[in-house]
Amino acid sequence: MENRPAIPTKLKRSVLVEAGHRCAIPTCRQIPVELAHITPWSKVKEHTYENLIALCPTCHTRFDRGEIDSQILGILKQAAGGVPVSALCREHGMSSATFYKWRAKYGGMDASLMARMKELEKENAKLKKMYAEAQMKSEVLQEALEKKW
Numbered sequence: 001m002e003n004r005p006a007i008p009t010k011l012k013r014s015v016l017v018e019a020g021h022r023c024a025i026p027t028c029r030q031i032p033v034e035l036a037h038i039t040p041w042s043k044v045k046e047h048t049y050e051n052l053i054a055l056c057p058t059c060h061t062r063f064d065r066g067e068i069d070s071q072i073l074g075i076l077k078q079a080a081g082g083v084p085v086s087a088l089c090r091e092h093g094m095s096s097a098t099f100y101k102w103r104a105k106y107g108g109m110d111a112s113l114m115a116r117m118k119e120l121e122k123e124n125a126k127l128k129k130m131y132a133e134a135q136m137k138s139e140v141l142q143e144a145l146e147k148k149w
């Protein structure tokens with residue numbers, strides 16, 4: 001194990017207070033919690049308020065296994081900490097409707113399911129476009145046929 005200093009008590013307390021002493025995953029909200037690094041400790045090598053989040057042991061394990069997206073975790077932390085949704089949306093370039101939908105939908109969802117969901121949304125958009133194009137072609141064809149007769 002590498003030499004990793006303990007998280008200062010004051011810092012630990014403020015992160016816990018921010019999260020309301022509950023797991024920061026909206027669909028979880030379990031107690032007790034432990035602190036997790038959003039960007040892995042091995043990369044940042046320091047304890048900062050922005051990079052620490054309160055998670056229950058279950059969510060912490062899921063996060064460590066890569067089942068929870070770290071960007072989403074960061075947004076959840078900010079939201080739990082009282083950053084207004086409008087500010088979060090500006091910062092991350094999303095609409096508030098997207099945020100609420102996403103929080104309800106993906107809050108407790110693991111990364112593989114989330115990836116599948118995004119894939120399906122993309123597929124759906126593609127199909128819609130294909131359908132619109134096919135419909136246009138058939139209208140053009142119909143028009144051409146009508147002129148012939």
Ligand SMILES: [Zn+2]
Nearest residue numbers: 023028056059
């Ligand atoms: Zn949890």
